[in-house]
């Protein structure tokens with residue numbers, strides 16, 4: 062028997078899911094990198110290990126211990142661990158419901174909680190397959206600088222469980238060269254940072270590109286869209302507000318309040334199969 066996997070994406074931020082209810086898989090950096098590699102692996106921006114909360118209790122910091130039945134063990138494509146993934150958690154939630162690991166209610170939707178290293182995230186899998194996630198407080202923690210493609214930008218630092226630097230861009234967003242990592246203040250972000258480039262398209266609509274920590278440019282970043290909406294809503298002097306955030310891979314809806322935020326968007330499962338056990342032992 063090989064090792065079960067699924068492939069999914071949320072606004073084209075794509076993931077390999079590894080169902081591992083009892084926490085038996087040894088998810089090494091090498092294996093994550095090989096799985097995510099688009100030539101020698103399945104190809105993905107990250108890996109979502111689907112594990113029961115009780116099975117992972119010893120591996121997660123005390124602050125992230127959860128009573129939730131399922132825990133999202135998230136890894137970036139370079140093998141690093143991140144606290145949270147807003148697109149990944151939607152795909153993770155949809156998998157649990159589609160495979161009957163969480164039951165739907167009479168309205169066809171399902172409400173439950175998923176544990177993550179950033180804390181518990183209540184989710185609703187809607188009857189139409191979209192997913193709404195309560196993303197917690199998007200906390201603005203100050204300002205910092207980034208530079209990319211010859212542009213020096215001032216950004217707003219936003220903590221969505223993981224770190225973000227949201228930079229407003231007045232020039233054509235599609236022309237930005239994000240093939241290499243933007244420069245940022247490593248003293249301010251010693252663990253690295255996800256950097257969003259954002260243009261306001263109208264009072265309720267943003268356009269965003271992102272360079273993700275541990276991955277590179279991706280076609281979407283859920284936590285990044287929450288950070289971008291927080292920048293726009295709070296920056297407009299509002300306590301709460303809703304924004305459509307357009308990214309290269311689609312669009313999501315984000316609502317930001319004084320101490321809370323929510324993210325609604327698509328979650329797609331497109332394939333499932335088995336990894337070869339020989340490859341898993343020594344990914345080539």
Ligand SMILES: N[C@@H](CCC[C@H](N)C(=O)O)C(=O)O
Nearest residue numbers: 143146147148223282283284
């Ligand atoms: N794609 C994710 C964010 C994944 C983690 C991030 N790269 C980090 O290192 O913090 C999302 O949809 O939020």
